[in-house]
Amino acid sequence: MRLKVLVGAGDRVMGLTLPFAAGGIAANLIWPRIFAMGFGPAGRIIGIVLLAVGVPLWITSVVQVLVNVPRKRLITTGPYALMLHPLYTSVAILVIPGCGLVFDTWVGFAIGVVLYICSRIFSVQEETVLTRYFSPDYEAYRARVLLPWL
Numbered sequence: 849m850r851l852k853v854l855v856g857a858g859d860r861v862m863g864l865t866l867p868f869a870a871g872g873i874a875a876n877l878i879w880p881r882i883f884a885m886g887f888g889p890a891g892r893i894i895g896i897v898l899l900a901v902g903v904p905l906w907i908t909s910v911v912q913v914l915v916n917v918p919r920k921r922l923i924t925t926g927p928y929a930l931m932l933h934p935l936y937t938s939v940a941i942l943v944i945p946g947c948g949l950v951f952d953t954w955v956g957f958a959i960g961v962v963l964y965i966c967s968r969i970f971s972v973q974e975e976t977v978l979t980r981y982f983s984p985d986y987e988a989y990r991a992r993v994l995l996p997w998l
Contacts, residue, residue, distance in 0.1 A: 905927050
């Protein structure tokens with residue numbers, strides 16, 4: 849099996865998310881008042897908390913992918929024991945919205961939503977490949993993951 853097949857859908861997810869993110873960030877820089885949430889210090893604190901949880905979760909997921917995918921091993925521990933797609937989900941739900949709160953802009957939430965939707969659309973194909981390649985271990989893993997919808 850080709851390594852690219854096991855890597856996942858990240859290139860397609862980012863291919864759709866990055867143009868939206870670039871446009872949103874550019875618009876936010878041009879018209880910052882339109883995008884301001886106005887949560888003040890409380891918003892920044894919540895954003896920092898989201899980042900404090902999301903960044904280590906994302907980094908751990910990336911390291912697990914870099915170590916295990918070249919060896920063609922199914923990843924079922926760490927963040928992958930919590931959710932099926934921690935690499936996408938941690939960025940979409942924690943990191944990008946956390947940045948949005950820190951920088952007082954709802955653009956972070958919009959980018960997070962687009963990223964999450966794209967990851968759900970493209971993860972179906974990724975899950976099909978994983979099922980085919982790692983069956984029956986992948987089905988057993990899916991049955992025991994804590995938050996299978998993430």
